[in-house]
Amino acid sequence: MLAVHFGAGNIGRGFIGNLLYQSGYETVFVDVNDELVSLLNERKQYTVVLADQSQQEQIIKNVSAINSSTDAEKAVDMVAKADLVTAAVGPNILPFIAGTIAEGLRKRAAASDAPLNIIACENMIGGSTLLKEKVFEKLNEDEKKQFESRFGFPDAAVDRIVPNQSNEDKLMVKVEPFYEWAVDQTKIVGTKPDVEGITYVNDLKPYIERKLFTVNTGHAAAAYLGYHAGVPTIDGAMNNPAIKEVIEGAVKETGDMLISKYGFERAAHEAYAAKIVNRFTNPYISDEVTRVGRSPIRKLGPKDRLVSPAKQYHELTGDIPASLTKVIAAALLYDYKEDPEAVTVQETIASKGLEQAIEQFTEIPAASELSKAIISHYENMKK
Ligand SMILES: NC(=O)c1ccc[n+]([C@@H]2O[C@H](COP(=O)([O-])OP(=O)(O)OC[C@H]3O[C@@H](n4cnc5c(N)ncnc54)[C@H](O)[C@@H]3O)[C@@H](O)[C@H]2O)c1
Ligand SMILES: O=P(O)(O)OC[C@@H](O)[C@@H](O)[C@H](O)[C@H](O)CO
Numbered sequence: 001m002l003a004v005h006f007g008a009g010n011i012g013r014g015f016i017g018n019l020l021y022q023s024g025y026e027t028v029f030v031d032v033n034d035e036l037v038s039l040l041n042e043r044k045q046y047t048v049v050l051a052d053q054s055q056q057e058q059i060i061k062n063v064s065a066i067n068s069s070t071d072a073e074k075a076v077d078m079v080a081k082a083d084l085v086t087a088a089v090g091p092n093i094l095p096f097i098a099g100t101i102a103e104g105l106r107k108r109a110a111a112s113d114a115p116l117n118i119i120a121c122e123n124m125i126g127g128s129t130l131l132k133e134k135v136f137e138k139l140n141e142d143e144k145k146q147f148e149s150r151f152g153f154p155d156a157a158v159d160r161i162v163p164n165q166s167n168e169d170k171l172m173v174k175v176e177p178f179y180e181w182a183v184d185q186t187k188i189v190g191t192k193p194d195v196e197g198i199t200y201v202n203d204l205k206p207y208i209e210r211k212l213f214t215v216n217t218g219h220a221a222a223a224y225l226g227y228h229a230g231v232p233t234i235d236g237a238m239n240n241p242a243i244k245e246v247i248e249g250a251v252k253e254t255g256d257m258l259i260s261k262y263g264f265e266r267a268a269h270e271a272y273a274a275k276i277v278n279r280f281t282n283p284y285i286s287d288e289v290t291r292v293g294r295s296p297i298r299k300l301g302p303k304d305r306l307v308s309p310a311k312q313y314h315e316l317t318g319d320i321p322a323s324l325t326k327v328i329a330a331a332l333l334y335d336y337k338e339d340p341e342a343v344t345v346q347e348t349i350a351s352k353g354l355e356q357a358i359e360q361f362t363e364i365p366a367a368s369e370l371s372k373a374i375i376s377h378y379e380n381m382k383k
Contacts, residue, residue, distance in 0.1 A: 004075075004082040006030045006097045007089035008040060008065055010162035014173035016086050016121055018048050019181065019197040021060045025084070029065040030075045030100070039171050040065035046171035051284035068100055079104020080111065084193045085118040088158070091127065091298060094120060098134035105135070105151055106143065115190030116151050119183060121158040123216055125208050125303055128153040128187070152189035157182045157208040159215055161279060163287035176282055182207040206262040210269075213254040214276050216305040221247040221323070222280055223293035224330035228381060234287040238280050249323030251277060254309040260316055296334050297341040302363040306331060310370060320373045328362065329377035354378060 003020045005012055008029035020027045031037055040046070041064050050056040068075040079085055079101055089097060101118060108116065118135075120127035132153035136144055160179040165172065185192060185200035192200060201207055219234065225246055226237030237243045251273045259269050299305060310324040332349065336342045349357045354375055355366045364370045 001025045001083045002078070002081060003027045003084045003086065004030060004078045006068075006085075006087035006100075007093075008033070008036045009088065010165065010173060011088040011121065011158065011160065013046060013060070013171065014048055014162040014175040015158065015160045015179060015181075016088055017046075017060055017063060018058065018175070019179075019195055020084075020086075021062060023194060023196045025195075026062040027064075028078050028082075029063065030068045030078070030097070031065060032067060032069045034067055034070075035170065037065040037067040043171065046173070047169065049172060049174045051174045051176050051282060053284070055284075068097070072100060072103075075100045076103040076107060080107035082116060084195070085116060086121055087119070087131065088121040090295075091122045091124045091130070092295070094122070094127065094131045095134045098131060099138055101131070102135045102138035105147060106139075109143070109146060109150065113150065117188055117190070117193060118151065118153050119156050120153075121156050121181070123158075123212060123305075125205075125212065126155055128155045128184075150189060152187050154184040154187035155204050155208070156184070157204060157211045159211050161282070161285060161287065163285055164291050174285070176279060176285060178279060180211070182211075206258075206264075210258055210262070210264070210272070212305050213258060213309045214251055214273050215279075217254050217309060217324070217327075218247050218251045218273075218277055219280065219292050220299055220305055220331065221250045221327040223289040223291075224296075224327055224334050226289040227293055227336065228330050228333055232289060234280050234289060234292055235283065235285070237289065238277075246323045246326055247280075248277060250321075250327050253313050253321040253324050257309055257313045257316055261312070290336050290339065293331070293334055293336070293342075294339060295341045296331050296339070296345055297361055300328065300331050300345070300361040307362045307364065311364070314370055320369060322373075325370065325373040326377045326381075328358075328374050329381055332357070332361075332374070332378055333381060 003025040005016055008031040017027050045059050045061045048058045066075045120131045158181050161176045181197050182199045182201050184204040222234045222237040225243045231237045255269055255273050259266055306328050310321050313321040334342050335346050358371050359366050
């Protein structure tokens with residue numbers, strides 16, 4: 001069985017590649033990082049280390065890589081031949097891999113009528129659906145009709161904390177033991193890929209919202225408030241009682257919204273949330289606030305981990321989510337110079353004013369209750 005995985009980064013090697021190997025796949029990574037590609041081709045294996053007391057090591061074998069910026073045709077050929085295609089490149093990069101996938105599907109369709117599933121494993125709602133849209137933009141009308149039934153783009157929710165790596169061995173990746181990978185089985189074509197660790201579900205929405213609005217909301221809270229307080233890592237932020245209180249408050253607000261929306265049992269959801277927040281304290285992981293806070297424009301987006309639950313909570317209860325609005329204010333204060341999105345946010349606030357910037361990035365209307373609450377937190381935090 002051949003899997004083609006776009007993005008040989010932290011989650012690509014540390015999670016998806018790991019499970020694919022355990023499930024008996026040969027994996028070809030497609031990336032644009034020449035160092036990673038060369039090392040994977042030289043060694044044909046890499047090590048995954050569990051970030052817990054055991055420090056257990058697993059050797060991931062049967063891997064190779066293609067640099068799609070210098071060897072695009074080879075990547076196209078691999079997609080044409082694959083039994084499964086996955087991706088973990090980041091939401092903003094999906095449009096850039098769509099052309100290679102479209103070409104690969106075209107080549108495949110010309111040679112056989114074998115179905116294929118393409119699963120984007122990104123932290124966003126509807127990642128594979130977005131990838132499908134971008135792939136379909138490259139097709140003609142006949143191809144669209146033919147590909148619609150032959151190729152599946154099931155959405156997914158993936159969860160495993162994989163920090164930036166600073167190991168001497170550039171391929172080695174340290175990962176937390178916990179993982180979860182849920183895939184929408186209603187969009188699968190042909191036989192369901194037999195990948196150890198995938199949970200197939202009929203309705204992905206509760207899974208992806210629960211994950212994004214608990215793990216990633218709490219994580220973003222730790223990152224932006226930690227950065228504001230001058231704390232460099234997530235576990236460091238968790239050690240600050242005032243920050244921990246806001247993280248827990250944000251997760252409580254998203255929890256109230258999720259419980260009401262999806263009918264989750266309160267005790268079970270609270271146990272889930274407590275387990276998640278505890279993962280942020282893992283002493284075997286050093287996760288930089290600047291990794292977790294990366295791309296603040298994406299994270300301030302109306303469908304993402306901060307604004308969507310804040311709006312939904314407000315609509316549901318009529319109340320202002322005090323912690324979520326504080327985290328949004330902290331995200332607006334995030335001025336890390338090496339993050340181009342943080343620079344743009346700061347320039348926008350400086351040129352258009354805070355209220356207009358909030359509307360532009362979050363789609364929260366100026367002069368609304370939510371906007372006023374964010375501005376109030378922002379001004380207090382700036383003092
Ligand atoms: N790291 C985590 O804890 C984690 C957990 C769950 C989900 N995710 C999601 O997984 C995705 C990847 O995150 P990551 O942490 O692995 O990031 P990363 O930066 O470590 O990996 C991304 C990889 O994509 C490659 N890439 C960039 N442009 C490309 C292109 N055009 N074609 C092919 N490859 C390209 C990069 O070179 C890099 O190796 C993101 O959507 C993230 O939200 C991450
Ligand atoms: O990957 P991002 O930028 O969407 O979010 C940063 C982290 O919150 C994220 O990578 C988590 O580590 C991951 O989602 C855990 O499953």
